[in-house]
Amino acid sequence: MTEVLVLAEHTDGDVKKVTGELITLARRFGEPSVVWTGPGAAEGQARCAEFGAARVYVADDAALEDYVVAPVAELLAQLVREKAPSLVLVAGTAQGKEIAGRLAVKIDSGLLTDAVDLVPGADGPVAEQSVFGGATVVHSRVKRGTPIVAMRPNAVTPEAAAGDAELVPVTLGTAAEGAKITERVVAERGERPDLTEASIVVSGGRGTGGAEGFVLIEQLADSLGAAVGASRAVTDAGWYPHQFQVGQTGKTVSPQLYMAIGISGAIQHRAGMQTSKTIVAVNKDAEAPIFELADFGVVGDLFKVVPQLLEEIGKRKQL
Amino acid sequence: MNIVVCVKQVPDTGAERTLKSSDSTLDRVSVDGLINELDEYAIEEGLLIAEANPGSEVTILSMGPGKAGESIRKALSMGADKAVHLQDEALAGTDALGTSYALAKVLGQIGFDLVICGSESTDARMGVMSAMLAERLGVPQVSLASKVEIDGTSVKIRRVSDDGYHEVESTLPAVIGVVEKINEPRYPSFKGIMAAKKKPLTTMSLADAGIDPAQIGLGGATTEVIDFAQRPPRAAGTIVKDEGDGGAKAAEFLAGRRFI
Numbered sequence: 218m219t220e221v222l223v224l225a226e227h228t229d230g231d232v233k234k235v236t237g238e239l240i241t242l243a244r245r246f247g248e249p250s251v252v253w254t255g256p257g258a259a260e261g262q263a264r265c266a267e268f269g270a271a272r273v274y275v276a277d278d279a280a281l282e283d284y285v286v287a288p289v290a291e292l293l294a295q296l297v298r299e300k301a302p303s304l305v306l307v308a309g310t311a312q313g314k315e316i317a318g319r320l321a322v323k324i325d326s327g328l329l330t331d332a333v334d335l336v337p338g339a340d341g342p343v344a345e346q347s348v349f350g351g352a353t354v355v356h357s358r359v360k361r362g363t364p365i366v367a368m369r370p371n372a373v374t375p376e377a378a379a380g381d382a383e384l385v386p387v388t389l390g391t392a393a394e395g396a397k398i399t400e401r402v403v404a405e406r407g408e409r410p411d412l413t414e415a416s417i418v419v420s421g422g423r424g425t426g427g428a429e430g431f432v433l434i435e436q437l438a439d440s441l442g443a444a445v446g447a448s449r450a451v452t453d454a455g456w457y458p459h460q461f462q463v464g465q466t467g468k469t470v471s472p473q474l475y476m477a478i479g480i481s482g483a484i485q486h487r488a489g490m491q492t493s494k495t496i497v498a499v500n501k502d503a504e505a506p507i508f509e510l511a512d513f514g515v516v517g518d519l520f521k522v523v524p525q526l527l528e529e530i531g532k533r534k535q536l
Numbered sequence: 537m538n539i540v541v542c543v544k545q546v547p548d549t550g551a552e553r554t555l556k557s558s559d560s561t562l563d564r565v566s567v568d569g570l571i572n573e574l575d576e577y578a579i580e581e582g583l584l585i586a587e588a589n590p591g592s593e594v595t596i597l598s599m600g601p602g603k604a605g606e607s608i609r610k611a612l613s614m615g616a617d618k619a620v621h622l623q624d625e626a627l628a629g630t631d632a633l634g635t636s637y638a639l640a641k642v643l644g645q646i647g648f649d650l651v652i653c654g655s656e657s658t659d660a661r662m663g664v665m666s667a668m669l670a671e672r673l674g675v676p677q678v679s680l681a682s683k684v685e686i687d688g689t690s691v692k693i694r695r696v697s698d699d700g701y702h703e704v705e706s707t708l709p710a711v712i713g714v715v716e717k718i719n720e721p722r723y724p725s726f727k728g729i730m731a732a733k734k735k736p737l738t739t740m741s742l743a744d745a746g747i748d749p750a751q752i753g754l755g756g757a758t759t760e761v762i763d764f765a766q767r768p769p770r771a772a773g774t775i776v777k778d779e780g781d782g783g784a785k786a787a788e789f790l791a792g793r794r795f796i
Contacts, residue, residue, distance in 0.1 A: 228699070285677055285695065285704055286667060310698055311655075311663060311680055318664030321633055322671040327758030328632065330662045343762060348661070349553040354767050361758040395676035396693075396706035404700035411698065417795065441795065452717075459682075459717045460696065465549065465658060466574060466716050474795050484549060495793055496773075497786060508775050513789040517778025525783025530796050533787065 219247040219303040222296055224289070224316065225265070225273075226308050230257025232264040234414045235308040237375035239368060240268035242335060244378060246304050246342060250274060251382070252296060254281040254289055262382050269378030278389040285396040286312065290319035292389050297324050297363055304342055306335075309367035309469075310413065317367045326362025333372045333471065333492055342366065350465065350484045351491025369492070370413045371471040404460060412444045412461060417474045420446030420463055420490070424479020424501060424519055428456040433523050434478055440530045446470065446490075448480045464489035479519045482507025499523065537592040537686075540648045541582040542639060542669075543611050545569045545604040546659040553659070559754060560761035561629045562659060564601065571607035574654035576614075576721035577714050582652050583615045584719060585686055593617045595646065599627060599638055605737075613724035613732035620646060624742045629754030632660070636668035638752055641745045643673060650691075651711045655680065666713030676706035679713030 221243035226233040236251070243249035251265045251273040258275040265273050274296060280288040293305060293316070305320065307313040309331050321328040332344035342364050346355045359365070412418065419441065421434035431451065438445045446463040447456070463470055465488040475493035480486055482498070482505055490496070491510065498511040499519050508514045515522050547553045547567040556563045579596070586592035596611040596619040598604050608619045622642055630638065643651060651673070656663035670677030678684075681693035682701065691710055695702045724732070742749055750756055776785050790796045 285679070285702075287671070287677065290667075290671070311696070312698070314663045315667035315677070315679060318632070318636075318662070318667040319671040319677075321664075321758070322636065322668050325633075325758075328662075328664065329759055330664070338762075347767070349659075350549070352553070352767055353555065353764055355555070355764040356762045357759055358762055359758060360760050393674065395670070396678045396704050396710070398695075398702045398704050400703035401697070402700045402702070413698070441790075460700075465661075466655075474790075474793070488549075491767075495795075496770075497789065499782070499786070503775075503777070508773075510770055510773075511775065512770070512773040513786065514773060514775040515778050515782040515786055516775060517782040521780075522778055522782040522786065525781075526786050527783075529784050529787030530790075533791060533796050 220250045220300050221247040222293065222300070222302045222305045223249055223251050224293065224307045224313070225251050225253045225261065226313070227257055227261050230260030232261045234375070235370040237264070237268045238370070238373040239306045239308065240265060240270050241376045242368065242373045243306055244269050245337060249380065250300070250302070252293060254292065258384055262384060266380045266382035267377055268375055269380040270382040271380055272383045272385050274385050274387045276387045276389050280389060280394055283398055284394045285398060286315045286319060287393050287395040288389060290316050290323060293320045294323040295390055296387065302363060305363060305365045307365070307367050309369045314367050317365050321365055324362055326365055327359030328365045328367070329357055329359060330367040331469065332366050332368050335366055335368065347492050350488035369469060369471055409438065410442070410444045412446060413468055413470055415444035416472055417441050417443035418446045418463070418470050418472045419443045419476045419478065420448065420480060421451060421478050422448035422480030423450040425451065425456070430520070431456050433520070436527060437476070437478070437523055440527055448486050477507050478523060480507055481505045482510065537585070537589050537649045538647055539582045539586055539592055539650045539652065540595045540597050540643060540646065541578050541611070541616065541652045542665065543575045543579065543596050543598045543607055544572045544657045545598065545600050545607040546572045546657050549658045555761065555764050559629065560764060561754070564603070569603050569606060571610050572654060572657045574656060574658065574716060577716050577718055578652040578654045579611050579614055579616060580719045580721040581684060581714050585650065585684070589686065595620060597639065597642060598622070599635060608737060609732050610724065612735045613728040614722055615728060618736040619738070621737060621739045622745060623739050626742055626749050626753045629757060630752045631757040631759050632662050632664055632668065633758050634752040634756050636665060636672050638745065638747050640669055640672035641747050642740060645745060649709050653711065653713050655713060655715045666711050670711040673711065676710045678704055678706050678710050681712055681714050682718050684712060684714070684718070
């Protein structure tokens with residue numbers, strides 16, 4: 218069976234959810250081989266095995282951690298040449314797409330980004346992509362080289378399968394090092410899950426009226442164990458930090474539940490959340506386009522609706 | 537300093553965008569074209585760097601059909617000094633890999649100390665061009681920058697990461713990719729608009745840039761669209777008007793779907 222390379226995303230040995238999704242997906246096409254960069258592979262091994270990884274290529278050369286993107290792309294190119302995989306999967310994060318882009322140049326192969334599904338086809342893997350703010354569904358394929366696909370996080374449900382996840386050390390050949398990372402700063406997001414990986418996202422918009430009103434969004438998110446998102450109007454006004462912006466020019470999310478509170482649902486915003494599985498909206502304006510997407514909507518004042526919702530959630534938790 | 541800013545003309549994101557049934561490529565004709573709004577941050581950053589480094593020159597580089605000239609003029613009216621327009625019918629249908637190849641060919645000819653790109657285009661939304669260009673040109677990639685500092689022969693940026701940011705530095709020449717929020721792009725002034733009409737605009741063909749036609753166009757593309765369709769409208773949801781019980785009803789819905 219041919220190998221499928223899966224680039225792991227992890228923090229200090231803690232395997233990110235999207236990596237479990239990618240290993241699960243890889244099984245449709247061949248034998249999943251995880252590519253692990255940096256330290257922590259021994260800690261992450263069990264998690265990779267749980268989803269059916271056959272092996273884990275471990276490269277912990279310092280350059281992979283210290284330089285921007287280029288060495289990781291070189292490592293993947295090296296493995297593609299040595300192992301001749303049928304497919305390379307990366308997480309469709311900003312950095313994942315950059316790595317994929319450089320890899321595509323190195324191995325002269327086609328790259329598909331932001332895929333929400335990937336299935337075997339007569340001429341190789343067929344990706345489903347959601348384009349133009351989610352208005353159009355496209356199926357596409359790679360017609361030259363080894364297909365490289367950047368999958369949108371939350372697109373696949375991780376499923377358990379037995380795998381050996383045998384650790385196989387590999388060494389990075391010479392790589393152009395390029396830009397050096399001199400400092401890493403982790404932003405405070407408290408105990409909340411990562412925005413792009415969260416199963417539930419609660420987002421606030423212009424209707425929250427300001428940073429004070431936005432506290433209500435955080436409270437609702439915390440009551441549901443959700444990540445907090447914000448519309449562009451909110452981050453432009455400085456009511457909430459930019460890295461939480463959902464939309465065309467922010468992050469793209471695809472959670473099980475997306476709650477849009479005080480968000481009208483302009484195309485700018487829809488582009489970032491339209492593939493969410495369940496959508497709930499609260500807005501004063503019955504004509505707001507967000508209601509066209511909502512599975513459940515409340516037309517009303519969010520400052521009345523959300524506190525009542527919080528109270529109800531509190532009551533139900535006590536039952 | 538020789539600063540080149542890459543600019544793409546895209547269909548207006550507010551309009552109904554479609555693919556053509558003939559070849560499944562983006563319909564760029566029936567929709568108004570605009571400068572990719574994320575490129576405006578790249579132009580602004582180029583202008584700011586040029587202002588801080590006397591003797592610098594900002595060149596706009598764009599690949600696209602004749603219509604893309606509108607976006608080039610806008611970039612010039614913001615204050616860029618000159619422009620290069622790579623324009624050839626054979627370029628229609630070129631994918632990201634081919635685009636990076638073609639732009640790198642032109643950049644090799646015109647030379648640069650800095651290449652600046654926006655974070656993505658609002659049509660294809662791949663977010664790969666600064667990475668691909670750095671790879672092709674063999675220079676450092678300093679992308680996802682929310683802050684850029686140039687110091688003679690080196691560049692320092694703040695790179696946005698999934699969980700915060702990284703401080704990154706590299707030598708020049710380099711490819712910089714900027715995210716929005718790095719600056720506030722200026723509006724063209726009347727004077728700027730008038731001046732733009734007289735600024736030098738060079739049109740290059742494939743042959744001028746030494747581009748191999750086999751690497752570009754639909755034929756050179758490494759990916760292809762198999763089929764496409766309008767997303768079926770979502771099944772109409774339940775919309776209720778808050779009569780003092782909106783929060784309770786929302787809770788009921790969430791409980792029914794086992795979210796609480």
